Amino acid sequence: MSIRRWINLVSVVIIVIFLNLIAVRYYYKIDLTENKIYTVSEATKKTLFRLKNPLNVKVIVSDDIPSPYNTSVRFFLDVLNEYKSVASDKVKIDIIQDVPQIVEKAANLYGIPPVQVNAIESDSLQIKKIYMGAVLIYEDKTETIPVIANVRVPEYELTSLIKRMSSENEKYVAIIDAGKSANPYSNMRTVFKALSKNYKVESVKIEKGKLIDKKYDVAILVSPIEELKPEEVYPIEEFLFSGKSVILAVDKVDGSVQSGYAFKKETGFEKFFNKNGIKLTNNLVFDANATLINVSRNAGGFIVTTAVKYPFFPEIINFNRELLVTKGVSTVNMIFPTEIKIDKKNQMKVTPIMFSSDKTGLEKEPYNVALDRQYSLNDFQYSKIPLAFILEGKFVSEFEKPLNEYKDNFRNKGVGKLILVSDGEMFKDDYVVSGDNLKLIQNVVDFLLSDPELLELRGKVVKFHPIMINSPSNALLIKYLILFAPPIFIIVIGFVVMKIFGKRRVRL
Secondary structure, three states, X not given: OOHHHHHHHHHHHHHHHHHHHHHHHOOOOOOOOOOOOOOOOHHHHHHHHOOOOOEXXXXXXXXXXXXXXXXXXXXXHHHHHHHHHHHHHHEEEEEEOOOHHHHHHHHHHHOOOOEEEEEEEOOEEEEEEEOEEEEEEEOOEEEEEOOHHHOOOHHXXXXXXXXXHHOOOOOEEEXXXXXXXXXXXOOOHHHHHHHHOOOEEEEEEOOOOOOOOOOOOEEEEEOOOOOOOHHHHHHHHHXXXXXXXXXXXXXXXEEOOOOOOEEEOOOOOHHHHHHOOEEEEXXXXXXXXXXXXXXXXXXXXXXXXXXXXXXXXEEEOEEOOOOHHHOOOOOEEOOOOEEEEEOOOOOOEEEEEEEOOOOEEEEOOOOOOOOOOOOOHHHOOEOOOEEEEEXXXXXXXXXXXXXXXXXXXXXXXXXXEEEXXXXXXXXXXXXXXXXXXXXXHHHHHHHHOOOHHHHHHHOOOOOOOOOOOOOHHHHHHHHHHHXXXXXXXXXXXXXXXXXXXXXXXXXX
């Protein structure tokens, strides 16, 4: 080999080394994913830049995590490294992985539980005990992510925890216990746990003569079973009139899938609604775009379970996309919702949140909600009935005179913000994990607490768009193209390069 070729080779090696060093320090990437899941959002950057002290993140993982859990861990670490690149000295990452004894000791110290997973080793299925958790330490506060594989959106999980740890003014959410409503100790554990990641959430029992503490920023009342008494309605009114926000997710009609019967009930807010131009009607909404439910039938001595669409459980896909509360929400499943009517003459700002489909029906008393009911096109005569509203402005009390228990602090009107949803069951533990129900109530609370950053992050979910191929012949063609096109392409490029260099040698 001539000296010139040696010089060229060494020059190329040096150039490649320098380019890699520059790329490590100054790099640019293109994120082609739909929700930019590999790019740190502006909301996260703002949260990191607001940190006054360093954030220490300890990732405690076993060394031999099997697939597919290792992919989740790797993605989580990639997101953490992005945080490090953005905030540099404000984020410190410590990966505890190599020695099993040290990993177990660290996991026990920070309350990270072991997870049993299936793994194929030596051609046999084995059960392994592994650790894959993380701990965030900021000043004297500690937050734990017990199982990384359970985290669907790492950036949302991390940033929401960082926001809560670094926030100087913690925000409070009250889940109201009145009229035997849903509460965190019985059937709202999922909502309680989700909201507690970002806010201080407490159950508040309404007691006669007492008001809702003004330390709370939002009050939530979900699906009261019994009609609220006047002494329970007034504290909620007074809280709203004091400039606070209230979420009412109430059921005007209760139904039973098993019996096929439904009956209307009073909520206790009827007079308040009437005074403010709101009418939560007794008309049940049923929809051609419905949720699938499992139905068991006896067939020749065997119990056969099939999934059928139940129109009285609408699957909502129509949302007001101009609102932040619907960001990242694709479907919501409702349970026996009713029609809401709003008087356009009132002075409040009225904004619908979501609607039924273009093929909707209204069921009036007596209700027929039987599973085997037959429907025709004539049953679905309505379109896009609003099922939830944001109401902002001046509200009027239903009480013209103060109740004896509240003479000293009576308010007959005030300015506030009310979210009204014509279904409370959808936020209980049995249904809240269906569709994006949980995401919707989280979005609503974030919206009321003016936290758009969390709204932005929650929508960063990995979305899969598989190619739908109906023809078997086309599927086979695409399969072979995927298998053989890349190597053929490489061979053709190699052949072209060889031809070009061959011509150059002939000329020389």
